[in-house]
Amino acid sequence: xxxxxxxxxxxxxxxxxxxxxxxxxxxxxxxxxxxxxxxxxxxxxxxxxxxxxxxxxxxxxxxxxxxxxxxxxxxxxxxxxxxxxxxxxxxxxxxxxxxxxxxxxxxxxxxxxxxxxxxxxxxxxxxxxxxxxxxxxxxxxxxxxxxxxxxxxxxxxxxxxxxxxxxxxxxxxxxxxxxxxxxx
Amino acid sequence: xxxxxxxxxxxxxxxxxxxxxxxxxxxxxxxxxxxxxxxxxxxxxxxxxxxxxxxxxxxxxxxxxxxxxxxxxxxxxxxxxxxxxxxxxxxxxxxxxxxxxxxxxxxxxxxxxxxxxxxxxxxxxxxxxxxxxxxxxxxxxxxxxxxxxxxxxxxxxxxxxxxxxxxxxxxxxxxxxxxxxxxx
Numbered sequence: 103x104x105x106x107x108x109x110x111x112x113x114x115x116x117x118x119x120x121x122x123x124x125x126x127x128x129x130x131x132x133x134x135x136x137x138x139x140x141x142x143x144x145x146x147x148x149x150x151x152x153x154x155x156x157x158x159x160x161x162x163x164x165x166x167x168x169x170x171x172x173x174x175x176x177x178x179x180x181x182x183x184x185x186x187x188x189x190x191x192x193x194x195x196x197x198x199x200x201x202x203x204x205x206x207x208x209x210x211x212x213x214x215x216x217x218x219x220x221x222x223x224x225x226x227x228x229x230x231x232x233x234x235x236x237x238x239x240x241x242x243x244x245x246x247x248x249x250x251x252x253x254x255x256x257x258x259x260x261x262x263x264x265x266x267x268x269x270x271x272x273x274x275x276x277x278x279x280x281x282x283x284x285x286x
Numbered sequence: 287x288x289x290x291x292x293x294x295x296x297x298x299x300x301x302x303x304x305x306x307x308x309x310x311x312x313x314x315x316x317x318x319x320x321x322x323x324x325x326x327x328x329x330x331x332x333x334x335x336x337x338x339x340x341x342x343x344x345x346x347x348x349x350x351x352x353x354x355x356x357x358x359x360x361x362x363x364x365x366x367x368x369x370x371x372x373x374x375x376x377x378x379x380x381x382x383x384x385x386x387x388x389x390x391x392x393x394x395x396x397x398x399x400x401x402x403x404x405x406x407x408x409x410x411x412x413x414x415x416x417x418x419x420x421x422x423x424x425x426x427x428x429x430x431x432x433x434x435x436x437x438x439x440x441x442x443x444x445x446x447x448x449x450x451x452x453x454x455x456x457x458x459x460x461x462x463x464x465x466x467x468x469x470x
Contacts, residue, residue: 138323138365140331178373182324182366191364194382198374222408 103281106163107131108155112234113242114166119276126214127281132163142181144169145261148214150223162217164277170244172232173206174199183244191246192236205231211269213277222280225228237282240264287465290316290347290398292339297426298350304449305458311465316347326365328353332398333405346401348461352453355430356416357390358383367428376420377429379456389415393432395453397461410456424448 106112107118107129115131122129136151148167155163169183175198177187186194208228213224227244230250238246238258245257250267257264291302291313299315306313320335332351341349351369359382363370370378383389390413397408414434422430422442429441434451439447447457 117362140324140325140369142369175378176373178370178378180373184323185326185361186365189360189364190382194359194362197384198381217468268360 104128104130106130106155106159108132108134108136108152108159108163108165110135111242114270116239117268117270117282118274119236121271122278123155125278127278132159134158138167140148140181142177143213144212145209145223145225146231147181148212151224152214152216152219152221156216156218162215164213164215166213166270168209168211171208171210172199173208174202174204176224192244195232195244195247195277196235199232199259200240207232208247209244209250209269213273215277217243222277223277224273224280226274226276228267228269228272288327288346289438290313290314290339290343292316292318292320292335292343292347294319297341298454299456301449301458302350302415305455306462308421309462311352311462316343317322318342322351326361328365328396329395329398329407329409331365333407336398336400336405340400343427346399348397348399350391350395350397350454350457354432355392355394356383357392358386358388360452371427376428379428379431380419381417383416389417391416391432393428393434393453397457399461406461407409408460408464410453410458410460412451412453412456419426 105127107115119129125267134155136154138147139150144167148165151165169180171177171180209228211226215222228250230248233247233249233256236258240261241258241264248257253263289311291299292409302365303313318339320338322331323334328351332349337347355361355363355364395410399406412434414432417431417433417440420430420441422447432441437447
């Protein structure tokens with residue numbers, strides 16, 4: 103089965119292929135901009151995005167929206183994680199966390215799929231904490247400063263660990279399970 | 287003349303009344319949520335917002351979107367100023383600016399007006415810098431940390447000064463001038 107993945111982020115395409123191709127889903131990258139509403143929940147962003155892209159393409163397509171929600175920062179950067187990473191970077195996030203003891207954070211991913219009038223939404227989460235400094239060189243985005251629960255390594259230090267437990271892995275697994283063997 | 291101002295922010299309504307009522311424009315507060323796209327320019331947010339509200343109300347209406355763009359932070363928090371103020375507050379912004387010498391920032395306001403198929407857009411800006419600490423109690427939002435150029439006081443220390451030179455004053459003045467005496 104072949105599915106379009108509408109995103110501007112090549113790294114996400116690479117990750118989606120690693121996760122979905124072993125399940126028999128061929129992921130094709132569709133580079134398209136879609137409007138994202140300024141709302142605090144990723145689900146609405148993904149739902150509206152995938153509807154927009156489906157109207158344009160008429161082909162089965164999914165989008166993915168993700169965010170890092172830091173407890174001590176009231177969920178910041180949350181739905182604006184990409185914008186904040188582009189302006190402040192990991193350095194800015196670490197600066198905001200200086201002197202803060204509660205370093206808990208959640209990475210959340212929402213995959214929305216559309217092949218007709220309905221949209222299916224699949225959510226994945228991983229809890230963890232913000233590291234004291236950047237560590238590791240793999241991955242992208244906030245990977246060098248996010249340590250998933252139960253490990254001592256950031257996503258950027260342990261790409262295999264990331265691939266096994268990440269928010270995106272969980273959302274895409276749930277999506278693949280929903281599709282089932284007959285669809286996939 | 288009576289105009290609807292669609293916003294969820296009472297402080298903005300108060301400021302708009304101070305500026306527009308002496309010019310003969312009666313400002314009526316319309317509390318309505320409108321979708322805001324996640325884009326980096328305030329103009330698109332305001333344009334799309336006012337079109338949406340006009341479709342709902344069929345009455346002449348304006349909206350206002352504003353943001354604080356900090357040079358050393360690559361324009362952060364910019365279009366997401368309200369979200370960032372709600373999560374990080376002025377304390378978070380000051381923390382990000384610790385140790386940074388270039389404290390230049392611009393407050394930008396975009397007013398978009400619609401009374402039919404077209405939309406008119408009016409922009410106001412004020413340059414200044416980010417204070418070293420919160421000062422003053424008037425105003426709202428980032429007012430305690432923004433010092434407009436040529437003064438030594440924050441907007442929150444000098445509300446009369448704010449009313450005279452603010453980004454919102456400038457955008458609303460330009461809007462009122464565009465309406466002209468016959469419209470207003």
